[in-house]
Amino acid sequence: MRPQDRERIQVEVVSRVVEGHVQHARSAREGYLETVVNDTLFHEQKRLERDRNARVKEDIAFYDSMRRRMSHASERDLRGLLEQIARRFVAEVVGNFDERVYKLATQIIPTGLWGLLNAMSPKRLLSLDGLRRGVANHVLVQGEVDHLRALLDRGTVLVVPTHSSNLDSIIIGYATYLIGMPPLTYGAGLNLFTNPLISFFMRNLGAYKVDRKKKCALYKDVLKQYATCALEMGYNNLFFPGGTRSRSGAIERKLKKGLLGTSVAAYTNNLLARRPRPSLYVVPCTLSYLLVLEAETLIDDHLKEVGKSRYIIDDDEFSRPRQVYNFFSNLMSLDARIVVTYSKPMDIFGNLVDLEGRSLDRRGRTIDTARYVTRDGEPRHDPQRDAEYTRELSEEIGRAYLRDNVLHSTNVVGYALFSLLRRHNPDADLYRLLRTGGQASSFPMGEVHREVDRVLGALRDGNGIRSRLDTVVEGGDTQAIVADALRAFSIYHARPAATRRGDRVFHEDRNLLLYYGNRLRGYDLGRRLRGEAS
Secondary structure, X not given: OOHHHHHHHHHHHHHHHHHHHHHHHHHOOOOHHHHHHHHHHHHHHHHHHHOOOOOHHHHHHHHHHHHHHHOOOOHHHHHHHHHHHHHHHHHHHOOOEOHHHHHHHHHXXXXXXXXXXXXXXXXXXXXXXXXXXXXXXXXXXXXOHXXXXXXXXXXXXXXXXXXXXXXHHHHHHHHHHXXXXXXXXXXEEHXXXXXXXXXXXXXXXXXXXXXXXXXXXXXXXXXXXXXXXHHHOOOOEEOOOOOOOOOOOOOOOOOOOOOOOHHHHHXXXXXXXXXXXXXXXXXXXXXXXXXXXXXXXXXXXXXXXXXXXXXXXXXXXXXXXXXXXXXXXXXXXXXXXXXXXXXXXXXXXXXXXXXXXXXXOXXXXXXXXXXXXXXXXXXXXXXXXXXXXXXXXXXXXXXXXXXXXXXXXXXXXXXXXHHHXXXXXXXXXXXXXXXXXXXXXXXXXXXXXXXXXXXXXXXXXXXXXXXXXXXXXXXXXXXXXXXXXXXXXXXXXXXXXXXXXXXXXXXXXXXXXXXXXXHHOOOOHHHHHHHHXX
C-alpha cells in the first residue's frame, strides 16, 4: 500500500466494518453490538493466553481497558469500542510499498541470492548480468503471460496461486517482476515477519499482515474489507484461495471463499461509484516444485490430522535459514526449475475473458457482466447471490489448477512407488503401511519402470483433465524419469523418499512418497489404472 493510500484505506475499512455492524444491529436482537464486542474480547483473551509475541503486554492492557468500559457502556459507547478495536486491527494489517525497496529487492537481492547459493567461478561472479540470468533460469514462467499483461490496462488483476510452500509468495513476487508486471498486494502470515531481513522486504513490498491466530469474526471482517478496498483502489492482488499450504501435497480442491468473495463486492462497488475501469480479472496460477522445502513437516502434520487445530506451523524448514540455503543450493545443483504457470484469465464469475478484457460465454459470445449484479437497473449487493457466484468461480479455479499443474519426476515416481506398496499390501491400512512398509522393503527396477509407464499412460490418455508435464517427464524416457526422481529424493531431504541399491528401489520415507505422489490426485488415475489391470 503506497504511503498516500495508507490512511485513506484504514479510515474506509473501519467505517465500513462499523457501519455494517450498526446497520445489522437495527434489525437484529437487542444487545447485538454488545455480543460482537464480547465475542472479540473472548477470542482475543484466548489468543493471548497462548501467544508469546512482543505485543502481548500491550494487547492485554488494551483489552483490559475495553473490558472495564464494557461494564457501563451505552449503545453509543459500544459503537465507539467497536470502532477502536477495528482501528487497532486494521493498523496491524495495513501494508506498505516503497519503490526504492522494490528496486533493491528485484535487482540486488536476486544477484546476491544466486551468488550465495550457486558455486561459481570468480570470473562468473564478476558478471552481474550472468548472475541475474542464473536466478531467472531457475524460475520458469509460462502460460498466459501476454494475456495477463494485456489486462493490466483494462482493470484490476487478482492472481490466485496454488500454495505449497512459504517460498510461494517470494517466487510469485519475483515472477511478477520477470514478466514486467507491477508488484502485487498480498496477505502474508504474521509468522513470516519474524525474520528481520525478510520482514523488512515484505513490509515494503506490499505485503499486509494476516494473524491467523485471531479467530474473532470482527478481525475477519476487517481483513475482507481491507482486501475489498484494495481492489477498488486498483491494487493488483495476490490471494492464496487454499488458505494455507497444502499439507498433503495435493492440488487444492476445496478453496476458501472468504477473500475470493471480496472480488464480487469490489466489482459491485466499482459500478456504484462509476469508476472508469470497474472490471476485475482472476488469473489462476500453479506453482510446481521438483522438491518442496517443507515437505516433511507438512505431510507429518497432515497425517497426524492436526492441520485444522494447528493451522500455522512456525517451526518448519522455512524458519531455519540453513535449511533454506540447503534447499536452494541442492535445487540449483540439480539444474531444476520452479515452474510458475499462469492459466487463462477469467472474470470474477468464472467466464473466460479475451485480450480486450471482455467476458465470453462458452460459445465465445460477449457477456455484459454488469447484469450479473444489477437489480431494477442498479448494481446491488446480494450476499446469497454473490456467494453462489464465488462458489462457481472457485470451481473454475480448481479446474484450472488441474489443467496447468506441472508434474515433475518426483510426483510421477512417488505415485508409482506408493501404488506398488498398496498393490503388494492390499490388506494394510494407510497408517500401517506408512509405519511398517509392508511385506517388501524394495521393488525390482523393472517393476518400478513398468509402473511408471502405466502411470504415464493413464496421465496421457484422452479421458478427464490432462495436466502439463515437466520436460524430463514429457521426454517419455522411463529410465531417465526414475533416475531423475531418485537423484532429487536423495539430495535434499534428511531421509530420501526412495533410493536405488543394485537393481532394486528401496522405499525409505513413505510419508514423502505419499506427499509427492499426492500431486497426481484429482486426475482419476486410480480408476483408469484399475481398468487397465482388468
